[in-house]
Amino acid sequence: MKRILSICFLLFFSGILFCSAQNKATSQPVFLLKGKVVNAADYSPISKVNIEITGKGYTTTNNAGEFVIEARIGDELVVRSDDFKTVYYIIKDQQKITVEVEKVENEAAPISTRSRSANKDFFRVYIDSANYFLKKDAKRSIEYVTKALESVTGKNPTNLQNAVAFETLGDINLQWQLPDLALSNYKQSVNFSPNINTRIKLAKAYMRNGNYQESIQEYKNLLKADLTPYQQVEAYEGLGDNYKATNDAVKSVFNYQKGLDIANQKKISPKITDLNSKIGEAYAKGGAIEEAQTYFENSLTLSKSENKKRAVEEKNKVADFYNQKRDFDREIELRQETLDEIQSMDAEESEDDINSPLTPQRQNYKIANAYVAQDKYQEAIPFLEKSIAEADKKEDLVVQKDATRKLSEIYRDIGDYGKAAESYERYVEVVDELYIKKEQELSQATRFSKEIALRQNRITSLENERKLNESRYKLAFENQELIEKNNKIQKWIIGSLIVIALLLLFTAYTQRKNVQQQKFANNLLALKSLRTQMNPHFIFNALNSVNSFIASNDERAANKYLSEFSQLMRSVLENSEEDFIPLSKEIELLELYVKLEHFRFKDKFDYEVTVDESINVDDFVIPPMLLQPYVENAVWHGLRYKEDKGMLKINFQQKDKETVIITIEDDGIGRKKSKELKTENQKKQKSKGMGNIQKRISILNEMYKDKVDVIVEDAFENEAGTLVRLTLKKD
CATH class of the missing domain: 2.60.40.1120 (Carboxypeptidase-like, regulatory domain)
Incomplete structure (x- = not known):
């Protein structure tokens, strides 16, 4: 009994201390x-x-x-x-x-570097390296900017090079939460070259540093310039951000809406989502809840068409809005969805920053708070326990502190003083840990800022290096005669090297050309070989049809079939030596072949061949006998085994001036069922016709840069039927 009374007293006393600490800040009028x-x-x-x-x-x-x-x-x-x-x-x-x-004058002195015999391209290489390490290692990134300026050949970097270097420095400092340094960098960059994108970054840096008026003025000046639609949207969005930060909801919404109008007109999808969300935030901040809900619902719907991380961010933002609206059921529903999606995100998509709201511990904590707001303490406890466990695992002391305190308060409110005291003791421990951690972070941040500033001073010291180098150049002129003699020798050596290099290049070019010609010739031989294999294969299948008529004692049908077959053979043999034939000839050959197959299997299928009237069939060429094996497969392996009468559709449709889409569709038994009907012997044998076609297409695409593309898929969802879609390009 004494233990319970002491615990109650402890909790009562800690509550008083907490309330007094909260009220201390607001005690002043x-x-x-x-x-x-x-x-x-x-x-x-x-x-x-x-x-x-x-x-x-x-x-x-x-x-x-x-x-x-x-x-x-x-x-x-x-x-x-x-x-x-x-x-x-x-x-x-x-x-x-x-x-x-005291006003200060900001002047951008041109940065100069010592001359070195490096290639000019090294400047871009170093800048690219700086951008690569921008989000990973600020110090290393700044070192690469310094190397970029040092690598410039000649006395001074160009204005454009200086502008790029200082813009990169600004990007580094803004990324690492040093907006005051970023401001200085962007201003120097703009002084060297007033690039629009850099000016937009300067306006953003002004706002991040709390210089709202300067940011607003810069955005207004930008809107007077010749901007692309995307830049216009960025400018209006920036104005909206500034006005929202200064609690001017009317101007904030006005500028967001202007940006949204342009984004909708020009179909800038990511900005449409962002601006709907920001308008919702501005309305919510101004107390216009109904208007805010409309825009938040828009942003929530639009974000689903973007990447998963963006969609999760928006769900979390809308959940915060429903919390403000006190619609806790809807908030909990959205946070549950957010939590599920966070856990399903890939490692690259997931948020590593423990300060981000898109972490399991923060979402569990907010779900628990929503339940607490509805006095549903039992439902809140499991989510707080999950939040504490996740926060402890990821060393998120802030969430761990808040969740532990909240859990202690819930146990106190429901009368479980033992668990309340236990949670409160853990809360005190976490507060101590957090205090130590914050002190360390502040110390590290101070050291980090100093180190960054010192590394940037290396760039400004390059001007002093330039002056020292100028004195060296004067000494070099005194030895000009000696240099000229050396130059003559160097020129002779360089000339010899150039001749050798040209000979090597010519030899390499000749060998490469010969290899390409040989490869082309090999491909032609391969195509010819495949064509010669196609003809016997086709003739063999056709003779099987004749044999079937003779076997059934239908001489008239066999004679008629042979007559049509001889006409088809004549066309096949005429085209057998050609790499390509006009599309019109291939259509004639295909129609004749389908007619023959239909003559044999009248009771199995009907067919139709449609050619788009807009296609100039003589402008397009196609390898001979390319389509026939697909039609043959449709008849022999799909329609022939169908119980009722099927349909074969062959369509030639023009996609654009350079492309024709050819589709061969049947409603037969489908590829899966056809495979099941094969005998064991048939399964061991590969389709000669289809194999040859695949090889021919592969070689043709290699020779003529993706001239033919073929997709074979099921025609219907029940795996019945087969659809062949062949894309043929003119050139």
Whole structure:
């Protein structure tokens, strides 16, 4: 009994401490803080300065440099502009304040490097390497940018090279959460070459650094330039992001909508999804819940057509909206779907960052919170336990802390004080661990920022290297006579090497050409061999048909069949030496062949041959006897075994000026059933006709660059029938 009372007292006391800590920050009254920002040099007012109370309010100075903002004593005031260093001020009283700042001039000095005998292409190689390591290793990425500038042949890199180098530095710093450094890099890049995409990145960096007014102005200036539709969408989206960050929901929605209109008009699918989602967020932030729900439903539907990760992100975002709307059942449903999809994602798609909301521990925690909001404590407990286990496995101390505390509170509310105390003790342990970890992270972040800044200083020091190299060049001119003598020898050597290299290149070219010619000749021989194999195969099958008529004592039918057969043989033999024949001849040959097969199997199938009137059949050529084996397979292996009368359709359809689609479709028994009907002897024997066709197509495509493409598939879902789709290109 004493143990239970002590636990209750402990929980009661910890609750009081927690409440007092929560209320301490809000105990101070809110008042309107008035202030002014002036230039320290001449006390002139500075307009459009970003004024922000950390995590609370935002405003800007007017033309007189004055501002008014809601604040409490103890709040941190941040005064930020592109023209001076950011000022941080702790509010001590309600008196009007004057902030004096010193303006700085930002000049981009051209970066020069020492001359070296490297190829100019090394600059691009190093920049590509920097981009490769951009998300993996910031230090190594910056080293490659430095090497890129050092590799430039001559005294100075070009403006374009400097612009690319500094843009890459900006990308690195923005990726690693150093927007102040990224701002400086992008501005230098734009000074060298005012590229539109770099200016868009500069505007984004302004916003990431909290310089909202500068970002807004940059986006507005961009909209006056000649932008592509995608860039226009990015500019309006950026304006919407800035206005949303400064709590101006009306302007935020207005700009998002303009971007969405362009994205819809130009069918920029990813941006359509993003902007629907952002409009939903803006409406939700402004309290327009019904409008927000409409756009969130749009974004949720659109995201399903994109990659799985994007769809999961959107589901999580919409689930947050339903939480705000207090529609907890719908929130839980979406989070369950999100959780299932996160667990089914591939390793490359899954989110490794523990701060991301797309982790199992965070989703389980949010599902538990939704149940708690409905007073369904028993349903919440399993999800909190899963969240704690997953967070412990992935060392996510933040979620582990919150979930452990929440679990302790639930056990307390349902009267299980033993488990409540146990969970609370674990909560205290996790808080201690988290505190130590945060201290380490802050220390590491400080060291990281310093190291990045030092590595970038290497790039600015290249200018000093340039001056030193100029003095070396003067000394080099004094030895010009000696250099000229050496040059003559070098020219003779280089000339000899060039001649040798040209001879080697000519020899290699000749050998390569001979190899190609020999390969082409071999392919021609192979095609001819396959054609000669096709003719006996075809004649053998046709003679089988004649034999069947004779065996049935139907001499008239046999004579008629032989007459038609002789006409077909004449056409086959006439074309047997040709690599290609006009499509019109192949159609005539095919119609004659189908007529013969139908003559024998009248009671088994009917047929129709349709040719698109828009096809100029004499403009297209096709290897002779290419289609006949597919028709033969349709009749002999599909339609012949069908119990009722079947249908054979042969269609020639023009896809475009350069392509004809030929389809051979039957509603016979299908490939699977035909295979089952084969005898053991037939199974051991491979189809001679189809094998030859596949070899011919393979050789033809190798020689004439994918001239013929064939797809054979089941015609119907029940595996009955066969559909052959052959694509024939003109050239």
